[in-house]
Amino acid sequence: MSFIRPNIRHPQLPVNDIGFTRADYEGALSTLCAGCGHDSISASILQSCFELSIEPHKIAKMSGIGCSSKTPAYFLGNSHGFNSVHGRMPSVATGANMANRDLVYIGVSGDGDTASIGMGQFAHVVRRNLNMVYIVMNNGCYGLTKGQDSATADKGSASKKGVPNPYSSIDLCETAIQLGAGFVARSFSGDKEQLIPLIKAAVSHRGFALIDVVSPCVTFNNTPKSTKSYDHVREHMNATGTFDFVPLKDEITTQYEPGKTEEITLHDGSAIRLHKASENLDFSSPRSAMNEIEKYKEKGEVLTGLLYLNPQTPDTHELLGTTSKPLNSLSDKELCPGSDVLKSINSSFQ
Structure with a gap:
């Protein structure tokens, strides 16, 4: 059995607006377990960048440690990348962003990498509103160390070891909203129709954009008693509504039904359009978003889709x-303007 991807491709593969084929956005072959939800998320990131016609070399992909943090090797092989220390991806992403603000930053992390060892880093990169897309591949367990419950495992949920989790879970979407994130969404690795437009919108949003993606671990946490198994999520998933992303290049038109459709224009002229299923959700209100998340939690359901959006929040560079x-x-002259400028700066603090 061969594990080598052929270099020869069909000469008439579809190309995007800048002449790249989908193959130009691929990476190495995945070594994750067959059926892992993380591979579906990688494919969605790849497809989103292809459809947005972003040159691969203008993307920087960052990660920490864990199954999820291995995935950047499996997409965007011609992009910049950095696999950092466990839980410290936000610091590396911040440093890179400060050095080159013109790149598109995509951070990939896991529920352990974010909600446990990296929780302090996550909190501060959100409140500073760094211009990046932060994707959490959330499976509720530590897949690299034999499936222990993570901080996002729901109370009472049981993984392969069969012991119900006694602790309350950390909801990363609610945490991000409370800390001031301008774009917050939740999705499911098995729903590419929802996930791809969410990623495209997150990339186009200026500021911090979080997408928490429920991504079942087929080896340790895909059991009947797990709330992050494929069957459970499919049976208990409820979307905020149908989500569309309209790039600037397309004519932006819509038919409004009062109380049903909301559209908002991003800073670059592209648009997000939400055909709402719930009349109670005001996705521009943090309180409304958190109330809606909690309402569905009480029903034992997972609310997916766009949860909160504020395109007016200033990013780190503006702040x-x-x-x-x-x-x-x-x-060199711009970086080192001379001793007189330094004296002026020092005197301003006296």
Whole structure:
């Protein structure tokens, strides 16, 4: 059996607006377990970047440690990448973003990498509103260390070992909303029709964008008593509504039904359109979003789709007043303006 992807492709593969085929966005072959939800998320990231016609070399993919953090090797093989220390991906992403603000930053993390060892890092990258897409591949367990419950495992949920989790779970979407994230969504690895437009919208959003993706672990947490198994999520998933992303290149038109459809334009002119299924959700209100999440939790259901959006939040560069040019493109004179400027700065603090 061969595990080598052929280099020869069909000469008439579809191309995007900049002439790249989908193959140009591929990476190495996955070594994850067959059926792992993480591979579906990788495929959705790949497809989103292809459809958005982003040049691969203008993307920086960041990760920490864990099954999820291995996945950047499996997509966007021609992009920049950095596999960092466990839970410290946000710091590396922040440093890279400060050096070159012109790249598209996609951070991939897991529920352990984010909600346990990396919780402090996650909290601060959210409140600083770093311009990045933060995708959590959430399976409720530590897949690399034999399936122990993670901090996002629901109370009473049981993995392969069969012992119900006694602790309350951390809801990363609610946490992100409370900390000031401008874009918060939840999805399911088995629902690419929902996930792909969410990723495309998150990439186009300026500021911090979180997508918490329930991604079942087929080896340790795909049991009948697990709330993050394929069967449970499919049977208990309820979407906020049908979600569309309309890029700037397309004519943005819509037919409004009062109380049913909401559309909002992002800073780059693209648009997000939500055909709401729930009349109670105001996705521009943090309180409304958290109330809706909690309402579905009480029913034992997983609310997916766009949960909260505020395109007006200033990102880290705006908050700090940094230069509009990437630091790596500045000249020596611009980086070192001289002792007189330094004296002026020092005197301003006296």
